[in-house]
Amino acid sequence: xxxxxxxxxxxxxxxxxxxxxxxxxxxxxxxxxxxxxxxxxxxxxxxxxxxxxxxxxxxxxxxxxxxxxxxxxxxxxxxxxxxxxxxxxxxxxxxxxxxxxxxxxxxxxxxxxxxxxxxxxxxxxxxxxxxxxxxxxxxxxxxxxxxxxxxxxxxxxxxxxxxxxxxxxxxxxxxxxxxxxxxxxxxxxxxxxxxxxxxxxxxxxxxxxxxxxxxxxxxxxxxxxxxxxxxxxxxxxxxxxxxxxxxxxxxxxxxxxxxxxxxxxxxxxxxxxxxxxxxxxxxxxxxxxxxxxxxxxxxxxxxxxxxxxxxxxxxxxxxxxxxxxxxxxxxxxxxxxxxxxxxxxxxxxxxxxxxxxxxxxxxxxxxxxxxxxxxxxxxxxxxxxxxxxxxxxxxxxxxxxxxxxxxxxxxxxxxxxxxxxxxxxxxxxxxxxxxxxxxxxxxxxxxxxxxxxxx
Numbered sequence: 249x250x251x252x253x254x255x256x257x258x259x260x261x262x263x264x265x266x267x268x269x270x271x272x273x274x275x276x277x278x279x280x281x282x283x284x285x286x287x288x289x290x291x292x293x294x295x296x297x298x299x300x301x302x303x304x305x306x307x308x309x310x311x312x313x314x315x316x317x318x319x320x321x322x323x324x325x326x327x328x329x330x331x332x333x334x335x336x337x338x339x340x341x342x343x344x345x346x347x348x349x350x351x352x353x354x355x356x357x358x359x360x361x362x363x364x365x366x367x368x369x370x371x372x373x374x375x376x377x378x379x380x381x382x383x384x385x386x387x388x389x390x391x392x393x394x395x396x397x398x399x400x401x402x403x404x405x406x407x408x409x410x411x412x413x414x415x416x417x418x419x420x421x422x423x424x425x426x427x428x429x430x431x432x433x434x435x436x437x438x439x440x441x442x443x444x445x446x447x448x449x450x451x452x453x454x455x456x457x458x459x460x461x462x463x464x465x466x467x468x469x470x471x472x473x474x475x476x477x478x479x480x481x482x483x484x485x486x487x488x489x490x491x492x493x494x495x496x497x498x499x500x501x502x503x504x505x506x507x508x509x510x511x512x513x514x515x516x517x518x519x520x521x522x523x524x525x526x527x528x529x530x531x532x533x534x535x536x537x538x539x540x541x542x543x544x545x546x547x548x549x550x551x552x553x554x555x556x557x558x559x560x561x562x563x564x565x566x567x568x569x570x571x572x573x574x575x576x577x578x579x580x581x582x583x584x585x586x587x588x589x590x591x592x593x594x595x596x597x598x599x600x601x602x603x604x605x606x607x608x609x610x611x612x613x614x615x616x617x618x619x620x621x622x623x624x625x626x627x628x629x630x631x632x633x634x635x636x637x638x639x640x641x642x643x644x645x646x647x648x649x650x651x652x653x654x655x656x657x658x659x660x661x662x663x664x665x666x667x668x669x670x671x672x673x674x675x676x677x678x679x680x681x682x683x684x685x686x687x688x689x690x691x692x693x694x695x696x697x698x699x700x701x702x703x
Contacts (some may be wrong), residue, residue: 269280275656283645305345308336319356327356332364347375350574351390355429358467359538362397362576369394377639383632389426396433396687399541402611404440404577406688411437412629422459425467433472435478440580450474470537477584482513488512501537503529503545510548510587519552526552543573544581554590566594570601582608628671630689637664638689 311333319330334349350372357365369390375385395410411433420427435450451474456469464465472495479488492500492509499505506525513522529545536542548563573579582591588609595605630638640650651661665677672687674680684690 253622270337304340305342306346308333308340308349311336312345312352315356316352316592327353330356341374343379344381347372347379347384348386349383350375351386351393354390354393358393358397362401365393366397378499382395382635383417385418385423385426385692388414388416388423388430392426392433396429396436397576398688399433399436399440400580401577402439402440402583407433407437407440409687409689416629424461426456426470428454428461429467431457432467432474435471435474436580439474439478439584446588448475448478451478455636466537468478468502469499469502470541472499473502473508475628476505476508477507477511480511481584485512485515501528501534503534504541504650506534507536507541507545507548510545510552512552514548514555519555522548522552540572540576540578543569543578545584545589546572547581547585550590551585551587554587559593562590563594563597567599567601570599571602574601574604579608579611583611586612588612630668630671631664632662634671635689636667637661638668638680641668641677641684642690650684660696 250536252687261538262549274600288635297417303323311329311677315327315330315333323477328585330349330353334346334353336342337345350368354365354372356370357368373382373387373394374386376382376390380673381387387579391414394413394522395407397659398404398407398410411430414426414433418427418430431450431454435454438444438450451471454471454592455468455475458471461468474486476491479485489512492505492512499507509525510522513519513525526545526548529542530549546565546569548618550569553559553562553565569581573581589608591605595602595609599605640653641652645666646655647661648658656660665680666678668674672680672683674683683688
């Protein structure tokens with residue numbers, strides 16, 4: 249028997265390495281993922297001389313895998329490897345790798361800017377729809393990010409369809425970390441809708457999943473903190489106190505848990521204890537996973553200082569909270585801790601954010617519970633086939649031409665259009681397009697503003 253050719257042997261090692269990488273991701277073994285990605289980088293370097301194209305593909309795969317691992321492990325710079333990997337995948341014409349990297353860039357971008365994250369998410373979803381990958385788990389991550397951002401911005405009518413899409417495609421057995429984020433996004437969406445009991449159910453599902461992972465998840469502590477917030481909102485302060493007491497001392501020292509402790513202390517009418525709990529967050533000695541949590545920290549300080557009769561300190565803390573909230577429009581905190589009187593007094597003094605204060609007061613004035621910031625969701629979720637037809641409706645193509653593009657019959661397209669009208673509550677093609685845009689299922693009209701996120 250002849251020996252196995254070197255090229256075949258290299259391919260076998262490559263396939264084995266990719267398989268190990270996928271299995272490590274599914275079992276949430278971040279150390280193994282990083283090790284396998286580094287091995288792929290080594291294989292890529294060895295392949296450059298004999299097969300340059302293969303070496304570039306392997307390098308792109310390895311860089312994106314390292315970047316995703318750094319993101320989930322809350323590394324210092326999760327975008328570093330992703331940016332290089334996406335650029336390489338784009339240059340060598342590997343759209344699936346580019347799509348994967350962009351989805352994780354969207355997730356990592358939330359640490360810096362909603363605008364930046366939304367742009368990456370939009371690019372990832374455009375690639376997914378162009379190539380028929382809208383049901384891939386990675387697309388689900390992009391849906392989660394867009395849904396979560398819109399919930400933070402108190403736009404639940406637009407957030408709902410994105411969260412629904414994520415729930416259709418993500419499964420815990422293949423993407424456990426993304427599913428945890430999906431449950432968390434669902435919880436935030438329900439908080440924005442004023443449905444605290446439903447939010448609690450979602451956060452509990454996220455906590456259960458996080459407890460089954462083999463490595464710590466960066467979203468687990470913030471999710472537990474939101475769970476405690478929700479218990480307080482539901483009036484179950486004793487249960488929230490017990491949940492906090494059950495955590496280890498190290499876990500209680502996380503910034504998000506200190507903020508949750510401050511919420512509990514305020515619920516107990518103890519503003520001094522609330523200030524003591526949140527002080528390490530404000531001075532930076534207790535870090536938070538996502539900087540937007542600092543909005544809540546300063547807002548709680550403002551509430552505590554106001555309760556203690558120190559309007560000057562309360563005003564300074566509130567102004568700092570507004571400073572941090574305005575760039576991304578993170579309004580959810582002001583719903584969770586409504587202080588219209590404090591905001592009204594603050595607006596009468598010098599503030600750099602009069603429009604934002606007005607927006608928050610308008611939001612609070614109309615919420616008991618919060619009305620949807622946009623049209624209600626479809627009567628029932630759209631199927632994937634219906635969504636594909638919907639995306640052709642803004643074009644000038646006729647129904648037979650759409651059928652030809654989708655390689656289905658004319659009658660099939662007509663059936664999908666009838667279902668779209670029924671589910672979206674419309675009667676004409678133009679109305680259906682407008683409603684699809686309002687729900688975030690279609691890109692905004694080029695003749696209108698660009699405020700809404702495209703789908």
